Amino acid sequence: MKPQKKKIEFDRKFYIKWMVIAMTAIWAALAAVWLSMHNWDTEESMKALAQAFTEQPAETEQQVPDEQEEPAVSEEQQTPEEPAEQPAAEPKEEAPAAPAPKDATVYPDIDQLPTEPTIVGGILLANKQHPLPETYAPGEDADTRAAYDTMAQAAADDGLQLVAFSTYRGFARQKELYEGYVAKDGQQAADRYSARPGFSEHQTGMAFDIGEAGQEQHWASASFGETAGGKWVKENAHNYGFILRYPEGKEQITGYMHESWHFRYVGKEAATAIYKQNITLEEYLGI
Numbered sequence: 001m002k003p004q005k006k007k008i009e010f011d012r013k014f015y016i017k018w019m020v021i022a023m024t025a026i027w028a029a030l031a032a033v034w035l036s037m038h039n040w041d042t043e044e045s046m047k048a049l050a051q052a053f054t055e056q057p058a059e060t061e062q063q064v065p066d067e068q069e070e071p072a073v074s075e076e077q078q079t080p081e082e083p084a085e086q087p088a089a090e091p092k093e094e095a096p097a098a099p100a101p102k103d104a105t106v107y108p109d110i111d112q113l114p115t116e117p118t119i120v121g122g123i124l125l126a127n128k129q130h131p132l133p134e135t136y137a138p139g140e141d142a143d144t145r146a147a148y149d150t151m152a153q154a155a156a157d158d159g160l161q162l163v164a165f166s167t168y169r170g171f172a173r174q175k176e177l178y179e180g181y182v183a184k185d186g187q188q189a190a191d192r193y194s195a196r197p198g199f200s201e202h203q204t205g206m207a208f209d210i211g212e213a214g215q216e217q218h219w220a221s222a223s224f225g226e227t228a229g230g231k232w233v234k235e236n237a238h239n240y241g242f243i244l245r246y247p248e249g250k251e252q253i254t255g256y257m258h259e260s261w262h263f264r265y266v267g268k269e270a271a272t273a274i275y276k277q278n279i280t281l282e283e284y285l286g287i
């Protein structure tokens with residue numbers, strides 16, 4: 001008896017389970033058909049569904065083969081007004097298109113460089129969106145040089161000989177370099193690793209390209225980041241007011257691919273905040 005009872009119970013459970021699955025499948029299929037009938041638009045489908053529910057009584061009346069109801073139905077059919085259908089005919093309100101995400105790697109469509117440099121929160125900014133005037137020629141920044149010398153001394157104490165192999169670059173020099181890269185690799189490739197004249201941070205006099213003496217093969221190369229010198233600068237630069245200006249994975253914000261050797265002087269306060277929050281100068285300045 002017992003096994004039989006169990007079997008019946010099992011069968012019932014089995015039956016209920018499959019009924020639930022079948023019902024779910026049917027509902028899902030109905031929902032899919034309904035959505036497809038309304039251009040796969042959820043909002044439109046919901047509107048139509050709500051409308052269908054309000055119309056249902058009328059439809060039921062139409063379907064009932066009751067002679068008495070017939071005149072009422074035909075009367076309804078003859079009624080020129082069909083208020084229930086009007087909401088569907090209304091043009092759907094479209095949400096305003098979200099602005100396209102900013103891509104800092106793209107140069108702005110401008111004919112002329114500005115006449116004044118961009119300074120945000122006391123920090124001079126030079127990137128693809130904020131170029132410098134052609135005439136802006138401050139030379140190497142004295143504070144940056146002093147901070148670098150202090151940092152280089154600290155590195156030397158740790159047994160590392162740092163070299164700032166490229167610091168201030170004037171407009172004319174950048175023009176020469178950029179045009180050379182374009183001739184060699186094409187403009188698209190050159191724009192990823194070099195700045196057009198007027199758009200280089202080296203023109204501020206506050207950007208230093210750093211390498212290690214005797215490790216020239218890693219200068220201006222991603223591999224510098226893997227060397228002892230590269231790691232030391234990355235982890236200590238903020239204590240001297242420098243930031244790793246173009247970190248990995250931030251190309252869309254900074255406009256440039258990762259450069260393990262390019263450091264920018266922004267002062268200790270800003271540099272420490274940027275380092276600790278693991279952000280870029282653009283994010284720190286909120287632009």
Ligand SMILES: [Zn+2]
Pocket residue numbers: 166202207208209261262263
């Ligand atoms: Zn550089």
